Amino acid sequence: MKVIFKVYTYLKAELGAGELHLEFPGREEVSLDEVLNEVEKVTSKKIRDKVLKDGKIKEGLIFVLNGKSVIPENASEVYLKDGDVISILPPGSGG
C-alpha cells in the first residue's frame, strides 16, 4: 500500500520536503505512528517530536486525513489505508 504524507510551512522547511510518497509493501493499513517512523527513516530527519507530544498530536497542529480534520487521542489509533493522504498544517493565528 501507498500513502501520501504532506507537511506545510516550517514543518516542510524542517523536513526538507513537502510531500512524501511512502510505500508499505504487503500491508493493508498502517498507523500514523508507523507513517511517522517511515518518514524519519526515509528523510533521516526527526519529525515525531515536532508533531507529537506523549504520542498525541501537539496542540496547534492540524492533521487533515483525506479532507477531514482529525484529533485522535493517540497517533497509534489513527489508521491509513492505500491511497490515503495525510497533511499536517501549523496554522497562523495572527492578524
Next chain:
Amino acid sequence: MEGIFARHLPLIGEEGLRRLLNSTVLVAGAGGLGTVVLQILVRSGIGKLYIVDHGIVDEPDLNRQILYSREHLGKSKVEVASEQLRKIRDLEIITLKETVDENFKIPEEVNIVVDCLDNFLGKFILNELSVKAKKPFVHAGISGFYGQITTIIPGETLNLKDMLRNVPLEKSRGLPVIATAPFILGTLEANEVIKFLTGKGALLKNKILVVDLLYNDFQTIEFGGL
C-alpha cells in the same frame, strides 16, 4: 463614474462596480491584515464599511499596519483607519471600538464578514456569529513568513472550527511576523471579497490555501465539505 475606478472597471464591468458600491463589508481587526483589506476595498469601490477593533496604534504595529504612521501612535486604530481611508475615497464608515465576543452583533446590512483578528478564539466566535447570521466569511491567519486563507459560505462549506481543530484559543502576544505576510494574505482576503461580491472567478470554498513566503509555495489543502 469616479475616475478612481477607471483601471478596474473594464475587469468587473458597470454591473460589478454597482454591486461593490451597493455592498457593506464588516472587517474585524484593523491590524496587519485588516489595514490591507480595508485599503483595497476602499480603492475598489465598496459602498460601506464596518471596522471593528478596540486597540490603539503601537510602535511595533508600524512594520506592517499600512494605514498608520508615527503621528498615530497611541490613537484609536479604527478612528485613524477611518480618517486615512476617507482620504482615499469618500464613503460611509462605521467604527466599532469593540472586542469580538459572543455578544457581538453583526449588522443585518452586512453582505460579507472579513476575519482579520489576531487570535483563534475571536476568529471562531466571529465565524459562528457569521454562520448564524448566514453571512459569508473570509478567514486568514498569519505567523512569521506564513499564512492561510479560506472562504466559508454558511450551509455550503465547513465552518472554521471544523477545519482548524486543535488550535490554542488564547492570543499569542508579540507573535513574530514579517511585513509581507499580512500584505499578501490581506490582499488575498480582499480578492475573495471582490470575487464574491462581483460573482467573478472561484472562491476558496472547502479548501485552505497555505502560503509559504520563505519558499514561494502556494498550496491548497482540500476538505471534504459538509
